[in-house]
Amino acid sequence: MSQAYDPFSRLTALKPVRRRVAVQRLEEDTPGLRPDVPAGAARLAEILGATARSNRFGEYLALRRWFSEVIDGGSESAAPEGMFDPAALRLIAPEAPKEAADPQQWLFLDTETTGISGGTGTYPFLVGIAWWDAGGLEVEQFFMREHSEEHSLLVALAERMAERRVLVTFNGKSFDWPLLETRYRMTRTVRPPVPRAHLDFLHPARNLWRQRLGSARLPELERHVLGWNRGPDMMSELIPSIYFDFVRGGPPEPLVPIFQHNQMDLRGLAALASRVLSAVGSTAAEGCDALEIFGVSRICERRGEAVRARTLYERSIAAELPPETDRAARRALARLIQREGDFARAIDLWQGILGNTREGFEAYEQLAIHYEHRVKEPHRAATLTKKALTELRKAHRLGLVAPAAYRQQKQRFEKRLARLERKAGRTLLDAMAAGSVGLAD
């Protein structure tokens, strides 16, 4: 039973955890292409109507398409006219220069990558950009047919970014753009473009709509906020393996939905950006529902626009928020008002949200602080703290608070109570010493 020992046989044990779907390798060789270009490349170009472009670094595939409507239907289906409201822009990107208000300078960007963990081995194989043009949206996509086309793709992108200097993304601040910067650095020759401003709409959208939707994923926002249903879309988890299959000689058809997905991401982003800006604009809040007004107030507060935040919080409360958000709004408002020194009004607000919620316990604490330090009535503060502790224990028994939060909160109240009781005792003694309180008390 002789058998040559193959030291590499161990490698077979090292196969990737997720086995690749068996790829049917394409038979026909694409004529006229470099040998590294995958067999399906020519057919892909044909299906998409894309063309191979080249620059001094090599080739890449490019595809352009104009959409007469940014999205199909809805108030954001047309390109914006004129400049954006600078006040609205300031809320989204406080440091952005003036030209950010010029829609002609905007360049939307979205990438499809070979992985989502980042790092130097993750490639953006499809880079989509878009800009408003002729009342609609022009979308351009750059595709690397295999790894060595990345260089030329990056150069093409840099050229487009030089034409329009305001970069606009959805989660691109933490994902797409750092990844592209990494790719530019990896070339050691092409300088990363430096946009004049980078507007990212993930956080504003979260502030405005996550309360209502429970998610801030772009397709959800499109459906519920913009009233646009993408229709069939692909699962983004599958994207890397579809690309690798193609690169290894698999058929090009599975890639087509990725191009469409990327186009829809760009269109949704463009429409969402307009929608966000009109929601946070100075004349806004008219067409907004209570939750959206609440979201705008949060954005205002974060950007330090306290006066506007206060007005809008009040308006959102008046417009009837769901109980949870109502508490959050009252809490934020109370804090703002307290900072302005209007304690009487703040006390009212805190009183209104006392209870076994996060804000409720904060209200107990704030009231206790108020009575202890401002009003100097330790007895009253102690009574409130005791009540808070009872409520907290009850909430814990009912499983309404997380164990860690419970422990922490409980410790704070107990510490406060111990101090208050010491103080209360002392005040009583002081009072007795002064003769104003008799022992009969």
Next chain:
Amino acid sequence: MAASSQGLATRATSTLDLVREALGALAARYQLDEVLTAIRHLPAREAKYRSMPAWVRPELAEAYRAKGVEKLYSHQAEATELARAGKDFVVVTPTASGKTLCYNLPVLSMVLENLDTRALYLFPTKALAQDQLAELHDLATRLDDRFGVFTYDGDTPSDARKAIRERGHVILTNPDMLHTGILPHHTKWMRLFENLRYIVLDELHTYRGVFGSHLTNVLRRLRRIAEFYGSRPQFICCSATIANPGELASQLIERPISTVDENGAPAAEKLFVFYNPPMVNRNLGIRRSYLNETTRVAKELLSRKLQTIVFANSRLHTEVLLTYLQQANPPQPGGSQPIRGYRGGYLPGERREIERGLREGRVRGVVATNALELGLDIGSLDACVMAGYAGSIASTWQRAGRAGRRSGTSCAVLVASSAPLDQFIVQHPDYFFERTPEHAYIQPDNLEILVNHLKCAAFELPIAPEDRFGGVDVQELCARLAEVGYLHLSGGNWHWAQGAYPADTVSLRSVTSDNFVIINTNGDDQGAPEVIGEVDFSSALTTVHPKAIYLHQGQQYHVERMDFEQRKAYVKPVDVDYYTDAIRYTQVRVLEIADEQRIAGPAARAHGDVLTRSQVIGFKKIKFFTNENVGDGKLELPENEMHTTAFWITLERALLESLPFALSERQSGIFGLLYALESMAALLLMCDRRDLGTAFGERPPGAGIETEWQPTPATPREAAEMKEFFEPNLYLYDAYPGGIGFSEPLYRVHDLLLRRTRELIASCPCENGCPSCVGPAGEKSERTKEAALAILERLSDPNEAMAAE
């Protein structure tokens, strides 16, 4: 014993007096020289000074002067000159000899000269990096914070990371973080890599075996990236005393390196004691339990207010000792626990708190595994007690160095277990005190390890046709990786072609990166299930198998369930009077013989590739204090197959026939011999006994021919039932997939190995064999020792033996 009287009669200092008193109390009941086999008084040593070099920036020289460093020790002067000359070097001097200055001085001087200069310091653990940070911060403060020093590890908050990447002149990190957090994101570290001038590897001797083999590959990746950014950093290494520091260092950095090993630092006075627990049964060679004896020694020291660190060799023993010592030293009413445990499985916050307690003196005693062995600043303790030999001379000195690190008198007590290694050391004190025979070995081209790093390297930068990576054919390996879908060839370069992130699945501390999480199902005080620790895959099989007693911070837990798929063990706190010890069963199959030679005997020695198949088949319950076996259990855990390398000796039929013993005695002798060989191999390789596996099997029919699985007898009795004159192979294999470089050295030094093994058995005072030489006598024949010696005699070549003498 001359040494002992001399030792006990030394100049009285308070610590010495107290230690002498404690030893007196301990030894009173026994014959002194049988228990205290060595008492060495290591006198204080004078320093050799050199002046501060002229090239050191005046403000830096001033900062050092303000800290009390006006002159350099001779080795520091030598090292810093090499650093200044741009040479790679390794400094080899004992603990507390001022090694850190050897890198801080030249690096900081250069940083102050040119603020673009960047340096990367690697420490084997996070805690060590933290410790160095304090020292560097102090210097930075004295220099108006003109340079930035930061640690970068898993604990670094994410919002601080960007600033560290931009502003850190000196980055302190560990190989694991470099591997998963820095190299795969090198574009973010552009400033570091473009200006990387120095790489400091401290505690170099810890980078041996698997860890060292991994590190070599991480450094291959690091050099590739540095080259990409146009820098060629210089290496400065520091190591504890081992026999081949230069060889190890140049293997790790893969270029020639200078060695600085003439220590010019002064040394504080120290008493070093070897304590051999007294015999309780001379026939069986049974000594009093060394854990109990360690407890007694530590109790005597603690009761004399000496702050004491106790080292144990395993987590289990740490916990057992902790239980004993906490019982003996309860906290003062209202006070905190004066005796604490410290080991790898504890969570970081807990560890930092214990370190602080030690420095501040609140913690009077600590029971630790090797987690505290390295240069952590826990202040200067008075005494160190080691429960069992640390496995290497270098480690033992480091542990001993934890007591009296800075100045003053201190003592170190090594309490020998009945393990052969311990007995060999305490009965041959010169071997320990006079020479350093220990070599560190690595095997960076272990295919399993290398391939994992090649994947990471491809992720970091596509692999170009001219790229080299270790001693393998990179292009062929990449082609193989492309076949299984990891890489893709494009434009002549191999690109990473997977969605996943390769470094995440590669642990530098083991060959596989599976860890078992231990979950207390009774939970925290709120009753929520709580994760109390982690164990690596291979120890999990023996420590958290179903029905095992797992110990954590002195608390016993019963393992209720082991979820093999999810890598989880569910435990419940219990209070029982026993602990458990797993039984493993192993078979070996030879795949390929690398070298083979006939030797005296007649016998043969060989090394090569093997496949092992092992299984934990059961466990024993061992009672605390008495160490009685109070029950056992069967287990059905999955079999574990492993490709590795092995060294083996084949005993030929003629040798067996020439032995004047009965079959069962002969078999017993072979088992005993294997037991002793393993001990001495671990000694020579400076590895843990667990790094080596032993097995016993029939000689393969011929070189290169695959053999069938052979049942390996678990006990000599079973072996005796095997056929009369089968020719046995005695295997010593690397207990890691792919092997980590032990087999070839063992093949090379087999003469020395056989000689030491003979010394061990021959000098053991037991009559018929004991755990200290040929293994416990219980299941063995009465003539085990005799038979093992007879085989060894035949194996040693008379000519060579003469030449050696």
